[in-house]
Amino acid sequence: MAEQFLKIRNANKSFTKEGNSLPVLNDISLDMYTGEFLAILGPSGCGKSTLLNILAGQNSLDDGSISYPDKPTKNLNDRNRIAVVWQEESLIPWKTAYGNIEFSLIATQIPDKCREEVSIKWLHAVGLKGFEDYYPSQLSQGMRKRVALAAALSTHPHLLLMDEPFGALDVYSKLQIEKEVVRLWEQLDTTIILVTHDVQEAIALSDRIVILTQRPAKIKSIRENPLPRPRNLDALYGNIDFHNLVRELWVELTQQD
Numbered sequence: 001m002a003e004q005f006l007k008i009r010n011a012n013k014s015f016t017k018e019g020n021s022l023p024v025l026n027d028i029s030l031d032m033y034t035g036e037f038l039a040i041l042g043p044s045g046c047g048k049s050t051l052l053n054i055l056a057g058q059n060s061l062d063d064g065s066i067s068y069p070d071k072p073t074k075n076l077n078d079r080n081r082i083a084v085v086w087q088e089e090s091l092i093p094w095k096t097a098y099g100n101i102e103f104s105l106i107a108t109q110i111p112d113k114c115r116e117e118v119s120i121k122w123l124h125a126v127g128l129k130g131f132e133d134y135y136p137s138q139l140s141q142g143m144r145k146r147v148a149l150a151a152a153l154s155t156h157p158h159l160l161l162m163d164e165p166f167g168a169l170d171v172y173s174k175l176q177i178e179k180e181v182v183r184l185w186e187q188l189d190t191t192i193i194l195v196t197h198d199v200q201e202a203i204a205l206s207d208r209i210v211i212l213t214q215r216p217a218k219i220k221s222i223r224e225n226p227l228p229r230p231r232n233l234d235a236l237y238g239n240i241d242f243h244n245l246v247r248e249l250w251v252e253l254t255q256q257d
């Protein structure tokens with residue numbers, strides 16, 4: 001029986017702008033299990049990034065709760081244990097690929113003397129050997145995403161949040177980095193929440209898929225992913241079960257009330 005990792009209960013959030021209230025999250029309740037890979041799909045503007053920002057401790061709920069039932073020492077302010085790959089570019093432009101990863105380790109428990117070794121290890125793990133001294137402007141978009149992924153994973157997060165991390169990449173680069181994510185996740189005990197608008201990506205990578213409604217986001221459905229692991233991502237496009245699931249979820253996502 002999988003260990004319960006994260007419990008979200010009756011989460012509500014509204015923003016106020018010029019005196020008007022904009023409801024964004026509507027009564028979201030969700031459980032996650034240790035080591036699970038969860039994908040969240042929802043229409044643009046429904047509240048996906050808002051939910052992730054709250055899980056990352058960058059914003060707060062109006063009411064409801066987020067808790068880690070079996071690990072009471074882990075809370076939303078325990079930043080060492082939550083890492084995020086943001087929707088936007090998030091690397092520090094005046095630091096090299098190596099420097100960006102090393103910087104992400106500063107706030108962690110990893111001792112100073114180990115930072116160089118850990119940074120290099122993760123840069124190589126995401127396939128960037130030889131690019132240690134490159135600045136973000138000297139890297140391709142896909143490489144910058146790899147650095148962001150390495151920076152996030154180097155902190156050994158319990159929870160990795162990814163907000164449409166590969167949305168801007170071309171199909172080939174996206175597939176390559178998705179394979180890296182799965183390979184690295186299989187070696188770690190990290191629990192992952194991936195927000196994406198890409199139904200195929202959600203199915204290729206996740207254990208379960210949550211579909212949100214239009215704003216204010218409510219949970220429309222939660223689907224177990226029936227595709228067995230390990231998955232050969234290259235071969236999924238020839239898999240009829242994969243295509244049937246893509247079609248079903250696409251209909252569910254686009255048929256909003």
Ligand SMILES: Nc1ncnc2c1ncn2[C@@H]1O[C@H](COP(=O)(O)OP(=O)(O)OP(=O)(O)O)[C@@H](O)[C@H]1O
Binds near residue numbers: 017024043050087
């Ligand atoms: N700080 C803020 N102040 C006011 N409104 C906000 C703020 N942040 C987000 N919103 C509003 O909340 C709604 C949800 O935004 P959010 O970024 O969570 O959507 P999303 O589902 O991530 O969309 P996308 O798929 O386009 O990234 C939007 O209408 C947005 O304008």
Ligand SMILES: [Mg+2]
Binds near residue numbers: 048163
């Ligand atoms: Mg977003």
